[in-house]
Amino acid sequence: MPVLVPTSATGAPAARHRAAPHTTVTFRALTALALVLIVGTATWLSAPLAVWKAMAWCVAVAGAVVVVLVTVMELRVARISRERREANARAARLQGEVARVRDEVRWVGARLLPEVLRRLEQRESARTIMERLDAERALPEDQEVRDLVEAVVTAVCRERRERDGAVDVLRTCASGVQTGVTALLALLSDRARPYQDGRLEVITCADVLEDFNALDARLSRLGRHSQALLALTDARTVGRRWPRPIEVERIVRAAVGQNEGHQRVRWSIPQDARHAVHARAVNAAIHTTSVLIDNALRYSPPNTQVSVSVMPLAAGLSIRVEDSGLGLPPETHERVARTVDLDRCPRTFAELSGAQLGLASARKAAERFSMRIAFGISHRLGGTEASVLIPWEWVTAVPADRPSPPAAPPQQLPPASEHPSHPLALSHADEHPPAASPPPPSGSGLRLPVRRRGATLPSPRPQTTADAEVPLRPDTGRRMGAWRAAVRPAPPCSPSTDTPETSA
Numbered sequence: 001m002p003v004l005v006p007t008s009a010t011g012a013p014a015a016r017h018r019a020a021p022h023t024t025v026t027f028r029a030l031t032a033l034a035l036v037l038i039v040g041t042a043t044w045l046s047a048p049l050a051v052w053k054a055m056a057w058c059v060a061v062a063g064a065v066v067v068v069l070v071t072v073m074e075l076r077v078a079r080i081s082r083e084r085r086e087a088n089a090r091a092a093r094l095q096g097e098v099a100r101v102r103d104e105v106r107w108v109g110a111r112l113l114p115e116v117l118r119r120l121e122q123r124e125s126a127r128t129i130m131e132r133l134d135a136e137r138a139l140p141e142d143q144e145v146r147d148l149v150e151a152v153v154t155a156v157c158r159e160r161r162e163r164d165g166a167v168d169v170l171r172t173c174a175s176g177v178q179t180g181v182t183a184l185l186a187l188l189s190d191r192a193r194p195y196q197d198g199r200l201e202v203i204t205c206a207d208v209l210e211d212f213n214a215l216d217a218r219l220s221r222l223g224r225h226s227q228a229l230l231a232l233t234d235a236r237t238v239g240r241r242w243p244r245p246i247e248v249e250r251i252v253r254a255a256v257g258q259n260e261g262h263q264r265v266r267w268s269i270p271q272d273a274r275h276a277v278h279a280r281a282v283n284a285a286i287h288t289t290s291v292l293i294d295n296a297l298r299y300s301p302p303n304t305q306v307s308v309s310v311m312p313l314a315a316g317l318s319i320r321v322e323d324s325g326l327g328l329p330p331e332t333h334e335r336v337a338r339t340v341d342l343d344r345c346p347r348t349f350a351e352l353s354g355a356q357l358g359l360a361s362a363r364k365a366a367e368r369f370s371m372r373i374a375f376g377i378s379h380r381l382g383g384t385e386a387s388v389l390i391p392w393e394w395v396t397a398v399p400a401d402r403p404s405p406p407a408a409p410p411q412q413l414p415p416a417s418e419h420p421s422h423p424l425a426l427s428h429a430d431e432h433p434p435a436a437s438p439p440p441p442s443g444s445g446l447r448l449p450v451r452r453r454g455a456t457l458p459s460p461r462p463q464t465t466a467d468a469e470v471p472l473r474p475d476t477g478r479r480m481g482a483w484r485a486a487v488r489p490a491p492p493c494s495p496s497t498d499t500p501e502t503s504a
Contacts, residue, residue: 039061040120089460104140109147114137126150126157153338172357173229180222187214220258224294227287227363238365239283245396248310248317255289256308266309274398275317281394284365288373289319291362292386296323300383307381316391325383333375339363340373362388369394 009230041059098187121130129151139146182368223239230238249269256265277285289308296306300323307322316327326371328336339359359373366373370391 010140010209036253042466067289080102087257101145104142108140108145112149114150116156116236120157129153129157134286161264169232169357170229173225176225177222180218180225184215184218186221186371187218191215216257217260221260224258224287224290227283228291228357231287231361231364232357237283238287242279242282245278245281245398247276247398248319250309251277251282251285251491252289252308254286254321255293258290259294259297261302264297264302264304265293265306267310269310272312275312275395277317277397278394281369281371281390284371285319285367285388285390286325287365288362288371288388289321291358292319292321293438294358296321296325296384299323300325304381314390317395318387318389320385320387320441322378322381322384322385324378326375327382327384329376334479337374342367342370342372380434386390 037059096415112133115133116129119132124132130139130153139149191214194207227238252267252269256267274471292309293306301308304324307320309320309322313319334360338364342363364375366388371394372388372389374387376385376387377383377474
């Protein structure tokens with residue numbers, strides 16, 4: 001086995017170890033041979049003539065043995081010397097390779113990686129960068145260092161794409177929020193114009209309710225953008241915290257209300273599907289259903305309706321959204337299926353586009369509660385059918401103290417003309433002339449507006465016959481007393497006060 005010999009700082013063996021074993025072994029072998037010959041000759045000369053022949057043979061054998069031993073030792077010393085020279089040469093070669101690799105690594109960190117980062121800023125791929133560096137002979141000669149550089153470039157390119165994808169996601173969400181805020185401000189300005197112009201006599205309760213519904217839809221859409229961002233960032237909670245299970249009908253209503261075109265949505269919930277979803281899974285169910293409804297409204301003709309239905313299945317409670325659009329092409333269906341399928345690896349930020357953030361956030365929100373999203377063909381409406389399956393472990397029965405609504409499918413709010421028209425209360429200024437205001441000061445120039453006393457007070461509503469004939473409930477006084485006792489603490493009892501048992 002080769003033996004590594006210690007070397008000096010310059011790669012040469014230490015001076016004190018040079019040729020020491022060879023000199024020692026040779027000197028000892030020659031000394032032993034000389035001693036054998038001297039002792040044998042002296043013994044041979046002092047012995048009688050009768051034993052000279054035997055003594056000669058003994059001296060010859062002893063000399064031969066000494067020669068053999070010396071030869072074996074010389075061969076062994078030669079082999080050890082050769083192995084030592086080879087070890088020294090190998091150590092020097094390894095030291096040279098280590099120094100060369102060290103220089104290449106320093107060059108990679110000082111010159112190559114900055115060049116790679118500069119080309120990454122120009123949106124070049126990892127393969128293109130490696131091909132150009134190879135063509136420019138800028139890659140290291142060592143294959144292992146070259147492989148290391150390629151792995152680093154690939155990892156940096158992947159991380160850069162992930163970062164750019166995350167920035168695009170934030171930009172898309174921020175753009176959606178900004179667009180929603182701009183539209184909301186425009187809607188507020190348009191809806192507030194009749195109030196600013198003082199045309200209160202033409203405003204009905206239905207108009208006010210319509211204004212509130214429009215504002216609620218806009219704000220709910222902004223809330224869905226924030227929920228999508230929370231879901232994509234793996235936030236623990238998406239939306240508000242619910243203290244108790246929520247009925248499926250309320251979940252569907254909330255999901256429909258988060259879309260601007262909610263007037264086109266019609267839903268139906270059969271009596272056997274009236275369940276409640278656990279509080280922890282309510283936000284995920286609302287967000288997922290809202291995203292599916294938004295896709296159905298966006299990719300279907302504006303003069304068609306979107307149907308939402310709830311159906312109990314063996315695996316859970318299914319919420320289906322159907323539209324009358326053109327359906328999904330095969331390549332789009334495959335991309336959508338990869339986005340929402342829990343059995344496949346989730347798509348990274350680098351693979352997502354702005355139009356797919358809704359489905360990606362729906363998958364993130366539903367994945368925590370094992371909700372499954374599926375897309376198919378709607379055989380009833382001819383468009384696309386999207387469904388979310390809520391497992392039974394997250395579904396419970398509606399509590400008995402909260403009776404379910406009637407089985408008739410709830411509809412959307414009718415137009416404003418269908419609501420009974422009740423004018424708002426007019427002010428005293430419409431019935432009684434205001435008091436004479438003090439005369440303006442003499443002089444020209446701008447004058448500040450003068451506020452009329454009592455102009456904003458509501459006018460008393462004339463009592464009708466129907467109001468006068470409404471009888472009071474016999475237990476009104478008792479209920480008011482119970483309410484007063486419930487909201488006000490009881491006074492402390494004095495020691496002389498009788499207990500309920502004694503007073504009874």
